[in-house]
Amino acid sequence: MYAAVARTIGQPPVYSEFPDPTPDEGEVLIKVTAAALTNLGRLVTYDPDYSIGAELPFVVGVEGVGRLEDGTRVGFAAQRPPYGSMAELSVTLAPLAFPIAEGLGDSAAAAIINAGFSSWLPFASQLNIKAGDKVLVLGATGVAGKMAVQIAKHLGAGRVVALGRNPEALEQLSATTSAPSNGPSRTPSSAR
Structure with missing residues (x-):
């Protein structure tokens, strides 16, 4: 080969x-x-x-x-x-x-695959998400962070707070969540 x-x-x-x-x-x-x-x-x-x-x-x-x-x-x-x-x-x-x-x-x-494993493993090995739980994802605007937000929602988290430096990426995440009230939070520009 x-x-x-x-x-x-x-x-x-x-x-x-x-x-x-x-x-x-x-x-x-x-x-x-x-x-x-x-x-x-x-x-x-x-x-x-x-x-x-x-x-x-x-x-x-x-x-x-x-x-x-x-x-x-x-x-x-x-x-x-x-x-x-x-x-x-x-x-x-x-x-x-x-x-x-x-x-x-x-x-x-x-x-x-790499970002997927990085996002999934904390949920699979350390966290026991139950329906309605609140989850905070730091660095949510990178590939692994975006996947972590979606994985948390998939596992039943009631509210996912996503923090990151890219306002456009946070908007995209907010648009892709199933319930707008559970969408990611924006990082204030002063926190960048």
Whole structure:
């Protein structure tokens, strides 16, 4: 297969051939259709502190979208080294391959996986939102913050207060919430 391969930490990856992955027990093989270029992916390739323990060469990339052998379209993350997402094929643990909603393009889906996990994990692992709860989202005008606002509403929060520096983004969030009275609050310009 062809892939973006890191051969030296601190140097750009090269497009070259790399051995095809073979799934181990509990893993799935994915035919990659889109891969995200994230800060984490870049740091693992360029920063020696983030690449400690990485054996060269390796395929770069952390998140992506593709198809399982049965044709199921999935998003995926956390591949088994040395296989990253920027390749024709990748492998990951079966639970880390999740279905992608129809109507969302592969590139867009790959691009929001990182922000989606960042937004979802606090709700899934730390918070127990109950219907009617109040939620405060700081930094709500970034991608992860916007998703956190929507996730809180999806989980039943009665009121979501969104704070951020971008008034236009706050307006967009307010327009997309189901109940206008539960929409995001504006950050005063003096708080920017």
